[in-house]
Amino acid sequence: MKHNIILTKTGRSANGTIQLTGSKSECNRALIIEALSDGKVKVKNVSDAADAVLLAGILRKSKVESQKSKVESPEVVVGTDEVHEVEVIDENLSSSGYEPSTINHEPKTVNIGPAGTAMRFLTAYYGIGNEEVILTGSERMKQRPIGVLVDALRTLGAQIDYEEQEGYPPIKLKGSFEQQTRKISIKGNISSQYITALLLIAVKLPFGLELHIEGELTSRPYVEMTLAMLKEANILHTWEGNVISIPNQEFATTSLHIEPDWSAASYWYAIAALSDESELFLPGLTSYSLQGDSVITEIMANFGITSQFKDGGVHLTKEVKAIFRKIFDMKECPDLAQTVIVVCAALGHEATFTGLETLKIKETDRILALQIELAKIGVKLIEKGQVYKLDCSEKQLPQRMFVSTYHDHRMAMAFAPLAILIPELEIEDADVVEKSYPAFWTDLAKVGFNASPPTP
Template sequence: MIYKISCGGGSIKGSIALPASKSISNRLLMINALSGDLVNINRLSEADDTITMKALLESKSKALDVRDAGTVMRFLTAYLATIPGEYSLAGTERMHERPIGILVDALRQLGAQIEYSGTEGFPPLKIIGGVLHGGELVIDGSVSSQFISALLLISPVISGPLSIEFSGKISSRPYILMTLKLLESLGINSKWKDNKIKIRPGKLTETSIDVEADWSAASYWYSMVALAKSADITLQGLTAQSIQGDSIVASIFGMLGVRTEFNESGAKLTKSGEVVDEFGFDFTDCPDLAPAIIVTSAALGVPGLFTGIESLKIKESDRINSLQKELGKIGVELDRISDRAIRTRINAMPVNSALSFETYKDHRLAMSLAPLCLLHENIEIDNPEVTSKSYPDFWDDLRSVGIEVAPSS
């Protein structure tokens, strides 16, 4: 399927009920499963990843397919290692290209029995679940914070204290903090000092938790406001006090001309008219925000230097390669400086030309490219249904603010 997207007047206005955070939802689902249904989860995400997570946690099957859900693959690897039985865990072809060796090695040190069914260090996996013991782990924290969160989430049910020491730089630190805060809300305390986390097993307590609106999803609306001629968008349910690290998006887009005002309804976004001449940011703590911000700064004609992007190559697509190809269509060159840094160079940009964008089966690429309809008439987005992975109502929400979205004939 291909969608044709346009916004003739370049102006948008409306109030958007953002999806619930799938990051919080997936963690709560795993904690709930380990606790024996002690967590009452209000406003669970309806994203494909969360639906998959819930279905597999409730499944009686021994052969589990996570499809393209990276979080589910990593969390279930740890979860199944604690559940008696023999399981196979697989996914899509792309999932089998995404590394998991760091997590498997760590779980083996805690007593897990896990074998690779294909290429060493990658899914699919064969897991024989049982009792795991505590221990002291040293882990490279630069690859994926989800490896760390997976280990922390099973800490309440292993037989002994767990210590995780990080070697090198820590990627997506706020997501680890989110995991620790959710565990703390259920009675599991931890201590993070310098580069080491210590956490003890314990009894999870019954609680009720409301899932926050998703700040990652908000980034695409910030992009639309930045590129629109005029904008008045309210994002319902967002607050300045959030356990999501991606809430930093409000501050980042302040440099790209978007003003954020919090009120009882949520966050009101309008144009400030103040855009920096050059832009730079380190995405180590918030890599999921990188595509939307890189596309926005490029579309505004603002050259940028972006660091902390090394994890982008192991996402749903290699997002650096994908962005290189797609931004080239609007006259922007994306140069790799190193494995963790890229620079954008702005050339002559085609005005109001018809553009067709590939999404590479990557939900964040599709949603990051869609706002370009505010600058270019009749853009086309291939495979638009991929947005259901994290934001099922994305296209309907675009229609609600005056953007035309229709299948291409």
């Protein structure tokens, strides 16, 4: 049952300290690295985002089941006292006549709900494994394409079938991987999560991976984040031109510490931008973050937000200034798009946006969702090819507004700051924020927002 809230705000200032959860993007990558490392890598400051909690639980259960299978099948020689997660069968096991089908007779079903990152990462993880798995999700997940990644994994040697619609989940991963090649190509203008999924498993491939990226790379910072985290675990790579190579190699015994989430921080930048005055402190964030969304500091400088890195975090200060920047390229930070577009619309700033190509295949069609919701304040988001322009000529902030969230956590959080300007803001399905930022409404209360149930 959907849980709506009425969001109000006393005054137009926002001051306080907000401790953000760990980065969902970093955490999901780290959890896969931990699972592939045979226990050598440990994750610290695990995010409490629902997606990360779900992925951690699935991987933990796979580890337990893998251990149980080995106990029940003593004829299978693993060659180490460590418990191996689901991973590529190494050459020793293959040459000894080891057959995965002797362990698992029935495929298990893994339901990842609406967690897109988990779907992509687990497709690769189970794709090179020795378990037969059916990977499925929510109805929206069944509408989100997975074909590009499946094709790449099939080229590598994975046995994957579609259970319903060609190119979309659910999929069956047959658990009989045998590497056919180390060279594969993938388009650069699709979701970076496909690329990351392949890079994460590369180290477990007997012959390694040589990944050729075709055309311009979208969301490059996310790929750089993946490679940097692998490097922290002693996994080396080369990146020359459009080719990323990762040989088969061993993980180091280490810990990966998850930084607070810059995507979550973006909503506080939006709050500061819409406030008359604001002084906020976000502990744990650094100026040398692996997260591409840390570019929010540069974007929001256009709206008078100064970011000072000191005292072990970032201080946000609002200064009134004219806004001059007209074009925002969101290609490398698409998760910030809703936040920045809503801020521009609320301030009547008729900006132009590029790099929004991936927004239509997210939790919802975010372009359409933005167009519908912004129309409620008289603002149009006009699409011309791959360029989007705000028309604020008829902007009018109502006394009361209902915000539909479309099962999308970022729609709820991007529009929430409007409560600074709109006396009564009803947010549909408020619990949707649990996907990435469960404490969002609680944190808002710390700076003067009030979230209450609608009056019957």
